[in-house]
Amino acid sequence: MARQGRTRKETGAEETGATGAAASPRPANTPRTGRRVTSYDVAREAGVSQSAVSRCFAAGASIAPATRERVLEVARRLGYAPNALAQGLISGRTNLVALLITSLTNRNYPEVLAELTRRLTDRDIRVLLFTLNAESEVDSALDQLWRHSVDGAISAAHLSDDQLRLFAQHRVPLVLYNRVADGMPAASVSCDSVAGERELVGRLLAAGHRRFGIVAGPEDSYVGEDRRRAALARLEEAGITGVPVVRGDFSYESGAEGLQALMAQDGKLEAVICVNDMMAIGAIDAARDRFGRTLPDDLSIVGFDGSGPASWSSYRVTSIRQPVRRMTEAAVSMLVERIEDEKATVERRLFAGELIEGRSARLG
Amino acid sequence: MARQGRTRKETGAEETGATGAAASPRPANTPRTGRRVTSYDVAREAGVSQSAVSRCFAAGASIAPATRERVLEVARRLGYAPNALAQGLISGRTNLVALLITSLTNRNYPEVLAELTRRLTDRDIRVLLFTLNAESEVDSALDQLWRHSVDGAISAAHLSDDQLRLFAQHRVPLVLYNRVADGMPAASVSCDSVAGERELVGRLLAAGHRRFGIVAGPEDSYVGEDRRRAALARLEEAGITGVPVVRGDFSYESGAEGLQALMAQDGKLEAVICVNDMMAIGAIDAARDRFGRTLPDDLSIVGFDGSGPASWSSYRVTSIRQPVRRMTEAAVSMLVERIEDEKATVERRLFAGELIEGRSARLG
DNA sequence: TGTCTTATTGCATTCGAATGCAAATGTCAT
DNA sequence: ATGACATTTGCATTCGAATGCAATAAGACA
Numbered sequence: 001m002a003r004q005g006r007t008r009k010e011t012g013a014e015e016t017g018a019t020g021a022a023a024s025p026r027p028a029n030t031p032r033t034g035r036r037v038t039s040y041d042v043a044r045e046a047g048v049s050q051s052a053v054s055r056c057f058a059a060g061a062s063i064a065p066a067t068r069e070r071v072l073e074v075a076r077r078l079g080y081a082p083n084a085l086a087q088g089l090i091s092g093r094t095n096l097v098a099l100l101i102t103s104l105t106n107r108n109y110p111e112v113l114a115e116l117t118r119r120l121t122d123r124d125i126r127v128l129l130f131t132l133n134a135e136s137e138v139d140s141a142l143d144q145l146w147r148h149s150v151d152g153a154i155s156a157a158h159l160s161d162d163q164l165r166l167f168a169q170h171r172v173p174l175v176l177y178n179r180v181a182d183g184m185p186a187a188s189v190s191c192d193s194v195a196g197e198r199e200l201v202g203r204l205l206a207a208g209h210r211r212f213g214i215v216a217g218p219e220d221s222y223v224g225e226d227r228r229r230a231a232l233a234r235l236e237e238a239g240i241t242g243v244p245v246v247r248g249d250f251s252y253e254s255g256a257e258g259l260q261a262l263m264a265q266d267g268k269l270e271a272v273i274c275v276n277d278m279m280a281i282g283a284i285d286a287a288r289d290r291f292g293r294t295l296p297d298d299l300s301i302v303g304f305d306g307s308g309p310a311s312w313s314s315y316r317v318t319s320i321r322q323p324v325r326r327m328t329e330a331a332v333s334m335l336v337e338r339i340e341d342e343k344a345t346v347e348r349r350l351f352a353g354e355l356i357e358g359r360s361a362r363l364g
Numbered sequence: 365m366a367r368q369g370r371t372r373k374e375t376g377a378e379e380t381g382a383t384g385a386a387a388s389p390r391p392a393n394t395p396r397t398g399r400r401v402t403s404y405d406v407a408r409e410a411g412v413s414q415s416a417v418s419r420c421f422a423a424g425a426s427i428a429p430a431t432r433e434r435v436l437e438v439a440r441r442l443g444y445a446p447n448a449l450a451q452g453l454i455s456g457r458t459n460l461v462a463l464l465i466t467s468l469t470n471r472n473y474p475e476v477l478a479e480l481t482r483r484l485t486d487r488d489i490r491v492l493l494f495t496l497n498a499e500s501e502v503d504s505a506l507d508q509l510w511r512h513s514v515d516g517a518i519s520a521a522h523l524s525d526d527q528l529r530l531f532a533q534h535r536v537p538l539v540l541y542n543r544v545a546d547g548m549p550a551a552s553v554s555c556d557s558v559a560g561e562r563e564l565v566g567r568l569l570a571a572g573h574r575r576f577g578i579v580a581g582p583e584d585s586y587v588g589e590d591r592r593r594a595a596l597a598r599l600e601e602a603g604i605t606g607v608p609v610v611r612g613d614f615s616y617e618s619g620a621e622g623l624q625a626l627m628a629q630d631g632k633l634e635a636v637i638c639v640n641d642m643m644a645i646g647a648i649d650a651a652r653d654r655f656g657r658t659l660p661d662d663l664s665i666v667g668f669d670g671s672g673p674a675s676w677s678s679y680r681v682t683s684i685r686q687p688v689r690r691m692t693e694a695a696v697s698m699l700v701e702r703i704e705d706e707k708a709t710v711e712r713r714l715f716a717g718e719l720i721e722g723r724s725a726r727l728g
Numbered sequence: 729t730g731t732c733t734t735a736t737t738g739c740a741t742t743c744g745a746a747t748g749c750a751a752a753t754g755t756c757a758t
Numbered sequence: 759a760t761g762a763c764a765t766t767t768g769c770a771t772t773c774g775a776a777t778g779c780a781a782t783a784a785g786a787c788a
Contacts, residue, residue, distance in 0.1 A: 036510075036513075038743090038744055038745085048767080049769080050744085051745090051746080051769080052766085052767065058746075063767085064765080067766080079533075082744085083511065083745070084508075084513070085449045085452045085453045085458070085512070085745095086743075086744035086773085088449045088773095089743090089774065090744080090747085090772065103478040106474050106478050107474045110470050110477075111471060113470065114471060117493055117494075117495045118495060118497060121494070121501075127494075128493075129491045130481075130485070131482060137485075143445060144448075147445050149448070169443075252672075252676060286677075289677045308616075309616075312645070312649055313649040313650075314652075402774055403774065404775095412737080412738085413738045413739080414775075418774095419736095419737090422777095426737085431736080446774085446775065451774085452743090453744065453774080453776095454743045454774080455743085455775080
């Protein structure tokens, strides 16, 4: 380190006026060449110790106001900012939170990701994003979580009990978004699918519908299965059994195919319950285009969750809207709480959905 | 994992005796208590030095196959994985890439984000996500970039020349997505708006349309302005001037409002050029609902970029589809190339869009 | 058997910031 | 002036992995 030896010597001399030479030892044409600026560089330039520089950037550290100001000025001039890696390594806090989301969820509800990152950013937390395409990608994502020592995680993707246990072992606070763990206790934020679906189905029944069909989600989807079961249970209470169920993958296309499959089973279908809005939209388009139905007169179709396009005037899907803003806010604040206080209670928060009457179904 | 707690105590005690007490001061019931497993833990347990452990995880490092196997086995048993912070700090490589995207872009084209992260993840690179709501948030995002010493960045958000210069200064390779820098040389991947828009307008003209309206984007949107200018230029070539232009913000609602505003200016409008699909969809709905028009007979509406809903059967927007998969692949591979080779040439790649005929406009 | 390679391994240092502790400085009351 | 005390500051160590260099062991060859 010839560099340090040299300038250190100059620093002694500069006190009385030789600052000019010591301050710009690099040719003016090279813009910030070489390695990045460190706290040592700032310390040397400001004539203080590295510790002092560090204290200037820590809230509530013991440092004289005058010193602080001088150091910050030098830091600004040199373009210094603390190295997050070094900070994380020594302090154990990275201000990083991992977000796990399936690419499907992201495609259908981009606002979830946007809202979560926004709220995290507002709290000065950075987001490490993992968009998962397959179940199998979860493990490698988790491996990366541990390596990066994130302070916490929010998952809008399905995690197995073993995977949940890993979070506990690694002491990484986790909040599940729109999922709840089967056996394990895990913090979660979700929308009350059961109550919502029951309300929706109840209203369809009240309007006199008797021939139903259900477009469910994949078997491994927690929310999908929850809604399917709730709908079937409510129908059974009304004495309606043997309701045909087809499965989709939450996409527009699978909704259209789902409707077609149901129509094939029962041409006199009166009401179709789709477990999410995207499939409801696909079903609506298929009902109109492929079967010439007019909604809601010839057929009722309901969805769930209130995604963006559901409110477009071509659809006006009758649905239960999830309070995304409140849910994301809850998820983030729960997570932050659990990060700050290691033994904050594990809480499950359930939000009620809001019935959107729309124009795609007759309700009673 | 009771397994770990149990076995650890035994092995710790057997070392020499004195170390045993220090090695397991924790009650056996707490699973993996205290600090995380480090390379030193693995080294001790495997009877090698920390350097040896490190070499086992580095590709092509000098280590005996037998040793490697033994160490990896111990590492697996203890649940060890290298600490990314320490690795990044010492090696200068974090395998982290920042993604800058506006929340609006993410909302309208969620597949862009999903594709980018997928391709980066495939290359074993993690994603630090920044979703920006306002122009002003760019600076603080950049500040975080430098702090986290990301290896590179992809931006689908607008950056000023000054901001671009910062990337050069900090030596962080950058690839712009669907944006090109005005004055600065910067790597970029984009879709040829000019050619696409000219083709679209040319076809509208060929079909006999003469009374046009344009729903443009915000003034600070690069792509929006590019398309607006291209459309106006092409119209002017055909001798059509004084075309009314209204501005939207790329959203569905603003498309609907845009159409309404245009209709107010010219009730005999024949063709509406929207600079993106989302606004085209809004315009289509407004044309049908608020003005009772039938497309494409009474009115032609075209969009640009080919977002998901544009292909839904209610819309079938006539548009230019961007080759998102090829574009994201290009962006990622360009970035990786520039990360590996610091002086790889700065390249601008322009992809041609594909005309989607749709059903929302009469083309000639 | 002795010398020369070559493959492994360990030692010691490094990355950059945070922090406990002690030293230095300053303030105030007596 | 002096002791009691609070405020600032610096020193030295720490976090966990990577790596140049030297030491060692193993094998090759005469």
